Amino acid sequence: MLTLFHSPESRSVAILSLIEEMGIQDWVTVRTVTIPRMDGSGGRDPANPHPEGKVPALVHDGVVLTERAAIILHLTSLFPDSGLAPKVGTPEWGAFATWMAWYQGVLEPAFILEGAGVSHPWLTAAIRDHKTAVARLRAALETGPWIMGAKFTAADILLHGPYAWFPEGTPDDPLIRDWVDRCKAREASRNVRAEDARRMATLHTAA
Known part of the structure; x- marks a missing residue:
């Protein structure tokens, strides 16, 4: 049994988009929870099993998985015929796993630190x-048109996320902006955003 704990307009949107792209909606139960938000709204939900009260959290037969990259690797391995990741054990899958780890360890931290105006030699030494x-x-997209090459994968879902949510942080680069726009324009992404708007309205009504 798979249960995704999700909060509208949060990091877990990437996992909803993945589920939609993979066509595994019937295999995953989505439970909406509240989370503390930067504007002071929301709060930790006792129903959420995430150790820090964040999202996403995926529960698979009683085992709690967190972190988007780990959840993406898990789901694409569970459903290998979805076409959203290379076959496990191939060199291409190793490259895919590299992008997952790089996002969590480099891209998102670097994006957040720049947005927060934080700079330190230790940070640039560790994550550039x-x-x-x-x-x-850009180097990946120059040979693209997607991160992994000719085919759209879950790597695109994860990596374009910061720029979809914070357009002001998107580099002034036509190649990257076009990639972000193409990711956002996919039917799965549009469906998830529309449904998420309804979920958010429900949360506000309940509050």
């Missing part, structure tokens, strides 16, 4: 900076 991360994205 957002400009360097953008150069790596």
Whole structure:
């Protein structure tokens, strides 16, 4: 049994988009929970099993999985015929796993630190900076049109996320902006955003 704990307009939207793209909606139960938000609204939901009260959290037969990259690797491995990731054990899957880890360990931290105006030699030594991360994205897209090459994968779902949510942080680069727009324009992404707007309205009504 698979249960996804999700909060509208949050990081877990990436997992909803993945589920929609994979066509596994009948296999995953989605439970809406509240989370503390930057504007002071919301709050930790006792029904949420995430150790820090965040989302996403995926419960698979009683085992709690967190972190989007880990959940993406798990779901695409569970449903290998979905076509959203290379076959496990192939060199291509290794490259896919690399993008997952790079997002969590480099791109998102660098993006957040730049947005927060935080800079320190330790940070640039460890993860470089957002400009360097953008150069790596661009290098992949130059041979694209998607991150993994000719085919759209879950790597695109995860990696374009910060720029979809915070357009002001998107590099002024036509290649990257076009990629973000193409990701956002996919039917699964549009369906999830529409449904999420309804979920958010329900949460506000309940509050």
